[in-house]
Amino acid sequence: MREQMTVDKAIKRGHLVVNVPVFVLLFGTPCLGMYLLSQKQIPNWGIAISFLFGFLLAWLYWSYGITKWRIWAFENVRNVHELKKKAIQQGLIWKDNSWFNKTEIKTDSDKRKWTELEKKFEKKDVFKEDRSVSPQSVIHYSKIKNTYEFIIMFLCLIGGIYLLVKSDSYIFGTLLTLTGGYFGFKELKQVLDNNPQITIDSKGIETVNTEFKSWTEIKNEEVIMEGSGKHTEFYFIYDYKNGFEKLKIDDYDISPKKLENLIRTYRIRNNKNYR
Incomplete structure (x- = not known):
């Protein structure tokens, strides 16, 4: 085990080799069905079959692919606790008590490898000091982000008032005015908060x-x-x-x-x- 892979790189690879193909299969199969329907290659009920088939293909690929990624990632990453936490947060794997874990496809070899890898969780993660960090750090509200969001909410407020005055869209105008006013005030407070x-x-x-x-x-x-x-x-x-x-x-x-x-x-x- 070289353990030279960072957690972030392992997570990115997981999205690339697991989640991207799952997305393609899940939505690509129905798209193919719609194309075939437009070409009159399949009957109308074929669309429903394509959605079901796409879901089953995506799940089957995930069940196989996530096992292979999990073994590769936990073999090559040192900080397995951090890797597990981030993989769960970003939707790559499920929590230990999740039913979905039971749908993973594991060979006997995969099971043996994972049993060995679980021993790595007995060790604490190791982190290095970043010497570029200053002696003290003070964190504030972001002026740029909150100003941008305030402008968006202010435009919503103006749009809502316009709809109330110039059109009959009272419901939408009221919702837009209330949303823009409430969240605009919130963002303005954060902009002015030093x-x-x-x-x-x-x-x-x-x-x-x-x-x-x-x-x-x-x-x-x-x-x-x-x-x-x-x-x-x-x-x-x-x-x-x-x-x-x-x-x-x-x-x-x-x-x-x-x-x-x-x-x-x-x-x-x-x-x-x-x-």
Whole structure:
């Protein structure tokens, strides 16, 4: 086992070799059915068959392909805990107790390999300090992102008012006005908010909601993803004595990946100081 593959590269390969073919089979088969129907090669009921056939083909491929990817990925990645978490979050694999796991196609050889690979979970993930990270990081709302979203909501508000005044689209106009007004006000507040949302260094973490906590008080700190597709949201979470922090970070001036890097780096630096 070379274990030279990064988690992100393994996940990208998983999407490429598993999810992309699944998508092609799931939607490509009905498209082929519609084309054949247009050419009068199949009867009308053939469309329903093509949808069913596409679903079965996609599921069959996933059941086989995910097993092969899982074995390859966990053989070549060192941090298997992080890999498993991200693979579940990004819809590559299911949680351990999911019924869908029972539909995976595994040969006896695959089962033996996976049994050996499960031993890797007995070891903790290993992370390196990023020396380019400054002694302290202060995270704010993103001015650019929130300004852009405010403009979109403001245009919705104007459009809604226009519909109410100039047309008979009262229902749609009212919905558009209320949506634009509510979310536009929310985005404007974030644009004007200059307060630090997260302050983090080698001593600990302070957020807009929670007073300063030292690393000795903090545990289970991580960035998690909830939802899927257009409804995906990222959160920064951690536990501390008698409490729990959960901050939605999508509107902050930092990406989830960079925040993960900060958390790990400052935790490593703290551990070095107290050895």
